[in-house]
Amino acid sequence: MAIDRKQLILEAAKKSFSLFGYKATTMDQVAKLANVGKGTIYTFFKSKEEILDEIVTSLIRDMKAEAGNAIDPNSRFDENIRRVLIRFLEFRKSHQLTIKLFQEEREIGTKAVVDVIQRVEQAIIDYMKGIIQDAIDRGEIKECNPEITAFVMLETYVALIFDWEQHHPPLDKEEMSDLFKLYFFEGLLK
Amino acid sequence: MAIDRKQLILEAAKKSFSLFGYKATTMDQVAKLANVGKGTIYTFFKSKEEILDEIVTSLIRDMKAEAGNAIDPNSRFDENIRRVLIRFLEFRKSHQLTIKLFQEEREIGTKAVVDVIQRVEQAIIDYMKGIIQDAIDRGEIKECNPEITAFVMLETYVALIFDWEQHHPPLDKEEMSDLFKLYFFEGLLK
DNA sequence: AAAATGACCAAATGAACAAAATAGTCATTA
DNA sequence: TAATGACTATTTTGTTCATTTGGTCATTTT
Structure with a gap:
């Protein structure tokens, strides 16, 4: 089974929000942490x-x-x-x-x-x-x-x-x- | 009896603080409102x-x-x-x-x-x-x-x-x- | 002599502008 | 068809510098 990209993104975002806060977390950062392209994030989240x-x-x-x-x-x-x-x-x-x-x-x-x-x-x-x-x-x-x-x-x-x-x-x-x-x-x- | 300059200053400051807040009140403004020179304020207050x-x-x-x-x-x-x-x-x-x-x-x-x-x-x-x-x-x-x-x-x-x-x-x-x-x-x- | 004053100063503020960063899109790729 | 990252419009950040401000003090007024 393929990796659950949505879950990866959620976990990456949660980690980054916890570490740096919401505002200081960039979408590039979340993408990098989750090992996905930034565009991918926007296929799961608005x-x-x-x-x-x-x-x-x-x-x-x-x-x-x-x-x-x-x-x-x-x-x-x-x-x-x-x-x-x-x-x-x-x-x-x-x-x-x-x-x-x-x-x-x-x-x-x-x-x-x-x-x-x-x-x-x-x-x-x-x-x-x-x-x-x-x-x-x-x-x-x-x-x-x-x-x-x-x-x-x-x-x-x-x-x-x-x-x-x-x-x-x-x-x-x-x-x-x-x-x-x-x-x-x-x-x-x- | 001469006007009580200290009281004038206090009243002027109170009026200005009430109207504009503490930060937005300038000492020049207080002096003008109290009809005293700015230096006078500093003979009564530190x-x-x-x-x-x-x-x-x-x-x-x-x-x-x-x-x-x-x-x-x-x-x-x-x-x-x-x-x-x-x-x-x-x-x-x-x-x-x-x-x-x-x-x-x-x-x-x-x-x-x-x-x-x-x-x-x-x-x-x-x-x-x-x-x-x-x-x-x-x-x-x-x-x-x-x-x-x-x-x-x-x-x-x-x-x-x-x-x-x-x-x-x-x-x-x-x-x-x-x-x-x-x-x-x-x-x-x- | 004592009290009052406002011109003056150093420090703080904020307006204005340039540069950098960012959320979100979309044509291209695998 | 799902994934991507280069791209863009918009915000945010950094910097400069003129203006403003709290406070002082030499001078004037009483």
Whole structure:
């Protein structure tokens, strides 16, 4: 069987995006890395952006799979949702591609990258939304808007992990977990 | 009595910063607006940045005063802290100077402006910290780290007001209030 | 004498232009 | 028929240089 050129291109692009970022990756470079002519790329993809889109689509698939593994049917809802969130953010922290893309979004703001990050974030929120809706249906938590709830939880986690550390000593996993439990599940009121 | 030249300069600078931003304001412009020679400015201030610092210091004083007015001794803690937060963010939304400065921070990232915004944010957190510590002392809420709690509350509010609206219909005050109560005070668990 | 001033300067900025690089096309090739 | 890389229109980058700017200080005004 002949080599799967499309796959070669996707892998080359992913490697280059991870190493140099989206903007700094040239199509010539991708062609060379994939050992194909540049024209070949355009028989599989409409544009550079479409390559990124396809890569991110499979990235989202991987993230969801990882998040699924984090769920333990024997644990309570609040335990599970915290584990899912941690998985998502650790995925993001441990994969070179996501690190580079988030960095490029903040520092350069390349349009295609901003769009794609938005998709990743929405995918996380949609995933959590499902879990939250289930918990409501099962009567484990109070009625609430699942989308807003997922949004607020994600924003809070991101703030605690990325922004708090800008001016304070970082929080360890244990502390994070306790804070989350206190703020979102038990509430501050005595 | 002679005109207070220092005050004239501060007012001229504040007006210009509000209208054009910090970077786009020139010292010649401030001098002209204040009807003083440029050299005079430097008998009162060491640098352009020092003018901004002094303006923001008094801005923080005003914000704290406004926040203080929002506190009603007859209301419960959670009602009060929500009102204080709303006051802070409305202050920020309704004063031309803060609008311009936050915009310049995001869009240009002028160093002096980034520093000054950080000071404003820390001032809000410190103020809330005090209120939270009081509530803990009075036994109204559970033990918690007041600084982290203030930080998370501010981040959440900002996310709901500024980020949520990017891709969703805005939340009205009533909804915001209910969400805040649910997430932070009562908790999601049944 | 003290306070105020604006001409002046070194450094920063940005407009304008040239050169290089790049995404995407298409006639040719294998 | 699938693959290719030379080619092109458009962006991006690098460079130059006139203008602008924050800040100083010798001079003027009070």
